[in-house]
Amino acid sequence: MFAAFVDLGFGDAGKGKFVDAWVRRRGAHTVVRFNGGAQAGHNVVLPDGRHHTFSQWGAASFVPGVATVLAAPVVVHPGALLQEAQALIARGLTDPWQRLFIDGRCRVTTPFLQAAGRLRERARGAAAHGSCGVGFGETVALSLQQPALGLHWADLAQPARALARLRDQQAWLREAWPEPPDAAAQADWQALHEVALAERWLVQAHEAWRLAPARSADFMASQLARPGHVAFEGAQGVLLDEDHGFHPHTTWSRVTPTAAVDVLRDLGLTPRLHRYGIVRSYLTRHGTGPLPTVDPALDSLPEPHNPEDGWQGPFRRGHPDALLLRHAARACGALDGLLVGHLDAVPVGLRWCHAYRDAPALPQLAPEALTAWLQAAQPLYEPGLLSRDALLARLHEASGAALAGWSDGPTHRDVRWLDPGE
Template identity: 30%
Template sequence: MKNVKIVIGANFGDEGKGLLTDYFCSAFPAREKVLNVRFNGGAQAGHTVVKSDGRRHVFSHFGSGSFNENNLTYLSRYFILNPMLFVKEYKVLESKGVVPRVYIHKDCLVTFPCDVMINQMVEAHRDKNRHGSCGVGIYETIMRTSNHQKTTIGYIKENFDQLANMIANTIEVYVPKRLHELNTELTDSEWELIRNENITENYIDDLLFMFQHTEIVENNIINEYDNIVFEGAQGLLLDADNKEYYPHLTPSHTGIKNAIQILSSVDACDLSICYVTRSYFTRHGAGLFKTECDSTDIKPEGLRDKTNQTNAYQGNFRYGYFDVTTFKRSVEKDLAFLNRIVTVELAVTHLDETGGHLLVGNREKLEVADLLKIMNLNTAYTSNGEKAEDIQCSDLCMG
């Protein structure tokens, strides 16, 4: 029987999904292959993994289990490809001793350079009214492929000799219409950048590199592996359907919905879902944040996140108290997508920063065991550091 784990971020992202994915992938015997499935979002993800030998990497386009030699990445049809960032990250991983092995579903959407530039330029023109985008063109890719031309990786490979014309047509026909919809007028220098032919040539080279270093497949690849770890991106509160936080959302399903759909061809498996949270909440980007506070309220000397730095599109990394009510409601809502028997687990990270407790208010603390009782669950993984070796399974774990 297949062993399947689904890792879901339960908040606004940055919960520790990379850490838990690496932990679960490394738990399988080295002789057994592990399929690490990315099932939503795209290269805007930033999942940090730190190994005991000192290697550190923020995974965006590859599975966070990639430091393990038995790991293979599967970019499912729900993943949005960015060839420019794929090549950059691939080469960084090579420098760290990793040669990624990657399957790509033929129906993955592919980002064009103009998608990224529209995203970044429009955000810049919004000034103080920015949506908090990561600036890598995820939403613009979806809009373009829905309203102009659906460029999947399979279609592009079959029509590779027409790619330059596809991009040129998009720039001259679609981009002006899209900018009109966004009520944004670009400067001459911005238009010059969008029409830059060198960017298009480099992009085509990057796509060719991607073709040469991956294998394009159908979803039946899922049936070829017995050990599968699904790695979610972003968090439940950023789900495209979570209208309470509109418009500051991500254009994908961040919970189990996509993963369950991918597993529809698998009749039987030992399935468990792990919902990950920090011992406090965080948010990188604009939008509603009910429990926001200063980082010094979480830890007297303040906190500094190594991965999430202040940037032009998302702004400052924000901190807040753990919100029990929101957490419980989000997890329960996500579990409504289940159509098979599963084990539900929790993982709480960054406990070393809050004295081993979840921080639910100024000087108000909650034990992990008490959160399990509130959620009516038995299993919790707790982390007091940034490596897989720092994770422990709670005494309440069963089996």
């Protein structure tokens, strides 16, 4: 069985926990990361208390023998790979590198692209789009605008050629940013002028490549075609999707299961892909962008693994929203199941948004016009507070998907499955 797991919100719905639980339940052998990059943060807590925020390894890596595949759309951050491997080893994994397979066509982010992305976000000022500051969007943009300047994972096999391209990349970005947008951006601007940075970074990047050398498309296809089950772990959320999100507060990535289907087709594989949508009992959003049902009264809900410092900005919470859920579910096509997390939050006092004032559904508007409309939308709520059963019924109705499982705790043991086990 091949199954894709996507977040039907703005991210942080609990993909890590559900992927970990599904892999354990099915005995899956591989987790495929099919979009995004190192900005992903998928939390897994084990019953023994160990915790890790998975960024580039698959969220089921605590399960012995489970492999991670980084498919070609993924943007690889070599330095973050080295740091994450150290963290995993410290948490008891003895072989993280042996279980990591990276498609040689994966794009690679560099310190120059990371700096340029942060410069661009600072330059936007009050009109900031939202960023994790790790260069993902800038790397994708470069691959579209100046493909000859981009690096791919396979390029790291030839350090001399990679270094020449790095220097060209640095020079091009330096011309694009003749001065820093503000005083706070000085360090990033200086990175575009530091002569020795390319050589230092390449030593680190080549070490990561040595530990996880580039793999061919044929290798990837054979890994996924092994008998058994495969999980496709989506990054971010459908409401941030580059095609279906609310511009400009979107990612440079396709988040829906269609992106996973495209990875399979690229590898010459055509299995049936089961599609699971994941939601929290309430909405969340990290950073800027519309969240019509935001309610500071929900800030009492704990969030131990999503800090508010750094580039992403404040972590906001909102009541469940039928309109946004319908929008996300339609973008995914027919879902095979709905997975609901954080049901322990229901007693806090959640309400069901069934419409916005004068609008029972999202209007048909151009992308940025729709974003502006959402920023001003006023939610209308059903009377009273939601019980657990009422919430699950509303989520099923709005998504059009049968409830496949739910959880009210942080570990894989807290997941209750309702769909058949075979």
